[in-house]
Amino acid sequence: xxxxxxxxxxxxxxxxxxxxxxxxxxxxxxxxxxxxxxxxxxxxxxxxxxxxxxxxxxxxxxxxxxxxxxxxxxxxxxxxxxxxxxxxxxxxxxxxxxxxxxxxxxxxxxxxxxxxxxxxxxxxxxxxxxxxxxxxxxxxxxxxxxxxxxxxxxxxxxxxxxxxxxxxxxxxxxxxxxxxxxxxxxxxxxxxxxxxxxxxxxxxxxxxxxxxxxxxxxxxxxxxxxxxxxxxxxxxxxxxxxxxxxxxxxxxxxxxxxxxxxxxxxxxxxxxxxxxxxxxxxxxxxxxxx
Amino acid sequence: xxxxxxxxxxxxxxxxxxxxxxxxxxxxxxxxxxxxxxxxxxxxxxxxxxxxxxxxxxxxxxxxxxxxxxxxxxxxxxxxxxxxxxxxxxxxxxxxxxxxxxxxxxxxxxxxxxxxxxxxxxxxxxxxxxxxxxxxxxxxxxxxxxxxxxxxxxxxxxxxxxxxxxxxxxxxxxxxxxxxxxxxxxxxxxxxxxxxxxxxxxxxxxxxxxxxxxxxxxxxxxxxxxxxxxxxxxxxxxxxxxxxxxxxxxxxxxxxxxxxxxxxxxxxxxxxxxxxxxxxxxxxxxxxxxxxxxxxxxxxxxxxxxxxxxxxxxxx
Numbered sequence: 001x002x003x004x005x006x007x008x009x010x011x012x013x014x015x016x017x018x019x020x021x022x023x024x025x026x027x028x029x030x031x032x033x034x035x036x037x038x039x040x041x042x043x044x045x046x047x048x049x050x051x052x053x054x055x056x057x058x059x060x061x062x063x064x065x066x067x068x069x070x071x072x073x074x075x076x077x078x079x080x081x082x083x084x085x086x087x088x089x090x091x092x093x094x095x096x097x098x099x100x101x102x103x104x105x106x107x108x109x110x111x112x113x114x115x116x117x118x119x120x121x122x123x124x125x126x127x128x129x130x131x132x133x134x135x136x137x138x139x140x141x142x143x144x145x146x147x148x149x150x151x152x153x154x155x156x157x158x159x160x161x162x163x164x165x166x167x168x169x170x171x172x173x174x175x176x177x178x179x180x181x182x183x184x185x186x187x188x189x190x191x192x193x194x195x196x197x198x199x200x201x202x203x204x205x206x207x208x209x210x211x212x213x214x215x216x217x218x219x220x221x222x223x224x225x226x227x228x229x230x231x232x233x234x235x236x237x238x239x240x241x242x243x244x245x246x247x248x249x250x251x252x253x254x255x256x257x258x259x260x261x262x263x264x265x266x267x268x269x270x271x272x273x274x275x276x277x278x279x280x281x282x283x284x285x286x287x288x289x290x
Numbered sequence: 291x292x293x294x295x296x297x298x299x300x301x302x303x304x305x306x307x308x309x310x311x312x313x314x315x316x317x318x319x320x321x322x323x324x325x326x327x328x329x330x331x332x333x334x335x336x337x338x339x340x341x342x343x344x345x346x347x348x349x350x351x352x353x354x355x356x357x358x359x360x361x362x363x364x365x366x367x368x369x370x371x372x373x374x375x376x377x378x379x380x381x382x383x384x385x386x387x388x389x390x391x392x393x394x395x396x397x398x399x400x401x402x403x404x405x406x407x408x409x410x411x412x413x414x415x416x417x418x419x420x421x422x423x424x425x426x427x428x429x430x431x432x433x434x435x436x437x438x439x440x441x442x443x444x445x446x447x448x449x450x451x452x453x454x455x456x457x458x459x460x461x462x463x464x465x466x467x468x469x470x471x472x473x474x475x476x477x478x479x480x481x482x483x484x485x486x487x488x489x490x491x492x493x494x495x496x497x498x499x500x501x502x503x504x505x506x507x508x509x510x511x512x513x514x515x516x517x518x519x520x521x522x523x524x525x526x527x528x529x530x531x532x533x534x535x536x537x538x539x540x541x542x543x544x545x546x547x548x549x550x551x552x553x554x555x556x557x558x559x560x561x562x563x564x565x566x567x568x569x570x571x572x573x574x575x576x577x578x579x580x581x582x583x584x585x586x587x588x589x590x591x592x593x594x595x596x597x598x599x600x601x602x603x604x605x606x
Contacts, residue, residue, distance in 0.1 A: 016407075113378075117375055118440070122397050
């Protein structure tokens with residue numbers, strides 16, 4: 001039955017003409033076009049399965065509530081101020097950085113299903129696949145940042161440093177998150193399965209977020225651990241956000257360079273990660289044999 | 291242009307650590323033909339396809355697709371080829387139609403042309419109804435068809451099909467075969483890998499049997515069968531007959547090893563057909579004191595070719 005369908009309709013195809021092809025477009029236009037097509041693919045996935053956003057919505061909301069109401073009472077903020085207001089600057093960085101394991105998992109599963117092989121066999125831009133992945137993840141990070149801000153407002157966090165500074169804080173947080181996304185892409189390119197990617201993400205990102213000033217002031221940590229926490233990029237972001245939002249900021253009293261110049265530190269960290277991980281990811285994409 | 295082979299490979303070598311996945315592979319595929327790469331698992335079929343489709347760089351040797359070098363002119367090669375791998379390379383969460391449109395646009399079609407081609411292909415592959423559903427709801431056969439449709443969206447001149455029917459049930463397999471025949475009728479050059487002999491026999495104009503990363507036999511299905519004498523003799527011995535004495539008596543009739551099946555009582559050997567062959571064989575066995583229950587002559591199948599060739603390599 002199906003066989004006859006095939007035989008009768010196969011001739012209906014019309015050959016492609018030059019007008020059907022985009023071959024005349026320049027390389028950069030092609031790149032943008034490919035990025036757009038693939039970013040739409042990731043957005044379509046989110047629209048079909050909105051629960052994939054739980055990582056950046058439900059999870060940070062739970063974290064905020066637990067830290068605020070379970071640990072919050074036991075953590076004193078040196079120099080005074082409410083822990084609820086202190087918390088949000090740190091939570092913003094955590095919720096954005098922790099999308100990186102998700103990025104890794106998405107890359108691994110595209111490798112596993114052979115979709116990346118297919119892309120590599122097409123006459124498309126080499127850098128587009130990974131760039132589109134990071135842009136789609138940046139969009140989910142925007143949603144995550146909004147979720148953290150909303151739950152923050154609900155527990156009493158306020159922006160007192162002016163709208164311009166607040167916008168700068170969100171921009172820094174997203175730049176930081178975007179840089180992490182490229183680290184996630186590299187992780188995905190070198191790991192063999194989604195389970196391993198999940199594990200590795202956990203192992204890397206858990207200490208990264210907790211050995212920092214994201215949730216507790218570094219002053220309470222043992223002396224040997226303090227420099228690690230002070231130089232942790234997560235601390236720089238948390239401190240930068242607290243400063244810009246006008247929230248309690250005990251890191252004012254910390255002499256380490258990144259805590260004294262948190263905005264510059266965030267920009268340096270993000271730039272360093274982008275310079276290392278973006279070219280590395282594209283290199284792995286070109287050469288990786290499976 | 292039409293004299294340029296669709297695919298040419300010379301001395302391809304690819305190592306994975308100490309394993310030589312390709313060990314001096316040579317191929318020549320003419321335009322508009324179906325070429326079968328036949329071999330057991332691990333013979334190097336997939337590696338060969340990956341090198342030819344620009345996914346993998348060979349350590350040595352060179353290969354061209356329609357005259358373009360797969361290493362130095364990879365971008366040009368990618369404009370000419372379509373690839374359908376062993377696993378359906380699709381986005382599970384998109385609909386079938388969205389997958390095709392996406393691959394079409396990435397294959398350098400305009401949005402409009404990609405949508406038109408997607409609808410044509412969905413109809414052609416009997417997926418029009420399924421086209422609006424997410425791929426994760428598809429059966430194995432539907433995925434393979436959609437995957438093949440995706441590799442055809444830009445009208446590739448050369449199509450690589452890596453084990454297109456592995457894991458499919460017989461009816462889905464028959465449908466894939468019909469689709470492949472249709473493609474050939476449209477003039478597409480096809481390189482097909484398979485571990486199924488009947489598939490190569492059914493579809494391919496020429497076949498390369500590969501094992502250990504190189505071609506160990508090459509020709510049309512008919513030539514390959516003929517190279518083993520074209521005929522096989524099956525002799526069932528009476529119980530308690532001496533099989534090794536029988537095998538010794540049969541040795542003059544064949545240039546290949548005599549194989550023993552059915553607990554040693556069935557002897558199987560490739561022979562060149564000739565008048566009076568069966569009579570001479572019975573006489574020779576009688577002289578050796580062997581009693582025969584049954585004797586039959588049948589045409590060699592590609593299975594015979596395959597088993598003979600691969601076992602010779604294994605022994606040698």
